[in-house]
Amino acid sequence: MTAETRFVQTPDGTVWTSTAPSYRFWTRYLSVFDTVRVVARVQAVAAVPEGAHQVDGPGVEVWPVPYYLGPRQYLLRRAAVGRAVTASADPGDAVILRVPSAIGSLLAQTRDRLHLPYALEVVGDPYDVFAPGVVQHPLRPMLRHWFATKLRRQCRSASAVAYVTERSLQARYPATRVAPTTACSSVDLPAEAFLPQARSPERCTQTNTVISVGSLDQLYKGVDTLIEALAWLIAAGLPVRLVHVGDGRFRHQLEQLAVRLGMADRVEFTGALPAGEAIRRQLDAADLFVMPSRTEGLPRALIEAMARALPAIGTTAGGIPELLPATDLVPPDDPATLAVAIYNMLTNPHRMASASIRNLYRAHDFSADTLTPRRNAYYHAVRDATERRMSVRSQVC
Template sequence: MRVVVSSDSRYARTPDGRVWTWQVPDYPVWRRYLTAFDKVRVVARVCDQPEVSADALRVDGEGVEVWPLPYYIGPWQYLRCRSSIIDVLADASGPTDAVIVRVPSFLGSHLARIRRQRRLPYAAEVVADPYDVLAPGVLQPPLRPLLRHRCTARLRHECRTAVGVSYVTESYLQARYPCAPGAPTAAISSIDLVDDAFVPAPRSIVRQPAEAVLMSAGTMEQLYKGIDTLIEALARLRAAGLDVRLVHLGTGRLQHQLEKLVADRGVIDRVTFAGWIQPGAPLRAKLDEADLFVMPSRTEGLPRALLDAMARALPAIGTNVGGIPELLPAEDLVDPDDPAALASAIAAMLAAPERMAAASARNLSRARQFSRTCLDPRRTAFYQAVRDATASRTACHAG
């Protein structure tokens, strides 16, 4: 049986037909589905390019193909090619295919609706919470309150009508978006950490660093990662006399806006925008340079960047949103959009070497629960349950 999986990713295709990306999900992610399915078709936006850079990651490969959707960026481009997108989605899956939609997502929701209209089954992977993503101060699209209500209601309906649902959190998303009674469900992070992701032992921290390196990571396409809040907190720390600097990993169209904020707050010599860092050894080496990881997000599912940092035994401060409280204890959490509280939490952590050492050990231990060894059996079991449920429903439909 083939599985068709929707993705919000944007990929590049070279003239040889190969498909590429510069960040996950890449081929190793899509290959996971082959543990239960014979073939994988990834439905995603694809842009033709004459060539790609040497650091590009392969998306397609043995057992995995990409079904290209019209390439768009942002809601206005989406609206202009919406009818073409729906036409391509309608042809992406057949009656004997299993379908897994990664939601919330316009593309995933369209594909789920097509399957319901055809009285065919689909499963869902819930990777984020639209209620939080569309909260005040996170994203500001036109008609935000209406979109928040509609997207939340739609995701609830998609979960109730799916033949199986997996969630990236352990309980947070499950409570808001329950599946149908009796449907197979699983708490499976989309992240699985390979053995090399982990340091062998916690950090030995006996004194406060002379110059503390704070590190954050995430897209700057929108402000939901809260990097502006962290910059405000950094300015407060510097004003209080703490010798700290910030390194942010990631790219995005709002970088210039954040750079202006850095200049306005007088910390231009204290902030480095390091750009995109390739996953694997380059990212691990960068994380190892930090003293404290900070995740000031306004919304999250279960953040990979935080887990990557925890696997390097980094102490961390995060916000009390989404799945972050499932990873960090209450004493390491603050409310979002509160620079004063964030600055206070960072200062308190840096001033307590024993607390830093304890956080290092605790974070490393927690991250090990997201190792490939731990997650692969649960993921395979869920995929097999989706395959069985699809075969059963398809047989009933055919009959």
Template sequence: MISRQISLTASIISQSSLCKTVVVILEHRFASTPDGAIWTATTNAYYFWQRYLEVFDQVRVVARVQPVDSVPANWQRVDGDRVSFAAVPYYIGPMQYLLRSRQVKRVVQEAVEPTDAVILRVGSQIASCIEPKLRAVHHPYAVEVVADPYDVFAPGSVRHPLRSFFRWFFPQRLRHQCAGACAAAYVTKQALQARYPCSHYSVGISDVDISEDFLVLTPRRFDQEARTLNLIFVGTLAQLYKAPNILINAVASCVQAGIDLKLTMVGDGKHRKELEAQALALGLGDRVCFRGQLSAGKTVTAALDQADLFVLPSYQEGLPRAMVEAMARALPCIGSTVGGIPELLPPEDMVLPGDVGALANKIREVVTNPERMAQMSARNLEKAKEYRDEVLREQRIEFYLYVREKTEAWINQRL
């Protein structure tokens, strides 16, 4: 009943509103083919933007787009009916951004019209190109806080000579952006709110939504027979803030202690070759499989279903989508005590980030105890149900309605 009322309210506002478009600015990198189509290898495909279209008539996405001749067959289309793009010149890293900063700022600022609602998915360098201009004219904007730069630049997570400066600067900027927002949606229930408060309307809503058909029906069972246990890691290898190097070292420690393990690494990036070399140097050549980047959907689901234990020892997280998806497939999970992970896992299933010995000990504790793994499976499956789309949808709609209402009020003041 509540859901129908919210949808009806959104429909009525949509028909009469001066604010029909929401501009969403984010850091995700996309690709464009010569026919003008926009593609993604992982998240933020077309279905993701449908959540905004429940309240707004149009979505204009502002993000980096790299022109390519073609994309792999398993990539997903992003643009479509009522979802368009303002393509930001493509760059990777601070130096490339500095070389293109004037072009980037021009595209981002021209993408926002006076009658648009604006949502910044932060932390984001691109969002910082428009936020000062919005403040200058008192144009309201909302933030969706999806990552924590303080942890992104933690020791060991990023190799850069200015890492310490970035760890001070970017959290300061994010606090400033959240303080000036008319509304904030955090992907965590408490963690990000504590560091980056918004004094106005705020809510904790994960941007992970699990469909009913993705949830398995029953927890897993684990037998007592000795066999090779399969671990899985899902995360970017473009930086080391998911700590794949720490995980490989921990697996090596377990194998040396006589634990029969294999590890599947799902993800890609510039550190892949050095991680492959690390695995070989540790004698894990036949025990660590690098799958590369897998598209969301059946391919990732199959990889999760073939695993026995999901491990994500990150230095930083918002609320990790990959972990929630693993939990929805009833996988036991080990994580680190950062970001929103403590909102997903109990203390006994976590370790401090960067501690190889603690992670190796935790893996050994878990994989040598089938009963514990079964209990973890059952608990994780129940926890994942909290992230079903039907549970989160109404909260999102209320948030978008509030953003639209505040934008409408500002527009009316200017008329």
């Protein structure tokens, strides 16, 4: 498995994460495979970070790739990264690449060159990631074309492909007709993630709390659009505040935007919180979840909010329209339209109650009981496709 995540390793050799998938996530592959090897960036640290969860354990090992941050460090260390990635998989291994991913692309190139099979889990869309307004880079148009073309080529070369969406990624990055495919989200929520019933329409507070969740390492999540929309709502006299869960290098810029708009006291950044109960407490205290993203795969944060029976407003990006009805969707980068959508939802208790019921019901499609059989069938397909390709390769050689 390749993963575009960043782990840390303590002196005893144990690998940890504060925000990326931990041990429980990777054990899902053990239903079919004997061992899972996660190929990812690993940074040495002196002690276990607060709130971190262990990644490795029985049946799950981490293959360290030299640590880097951003394209500049990647280019400086590309040779060492390439060597580590190439050495991570033996010819007969069943290889699954979570893409788009620089690490996954390196291993795909190696496997293609040696005529070795690999499977994919398509979890995002580089065409949307490099859309105007999402990434500020002089080479953005070229990078958009290059990464999208590369992902299409990988999907055509893969022996099996799983997509986290039901329709959107499949349309842009199709697999070959002979490759086994499935639509299966990476999200599988445990029983404790779900509220037992929808929210009451009588719920009322003096100030409406809007919540958003996501990394601030890029402006993918559109939190700047949400802050601007909040200014419209406050000007219209709606008592509302924003809580954002997540951290990253653009946090200061977003805090300054709130200050410039005179809303510093209406916008709270909690920073990164441990997955699970800490985030669920924030969701339960909110009135409305908003996902103003410029790009998405199938967003886990939205599904987790729906499992807490939260009404939600989202953009038309990526797989969000597969989760929310058209009445609860707005275009990305449109603070005025977003403000109207939030206003119309928060001021209509019966619509809020209906959305709560609908979202909780839809979230159950992402329970572990629902997704595990579909996911296991895909893993069996990957194993069988790998064995077939290796058999053909041995006969040719």
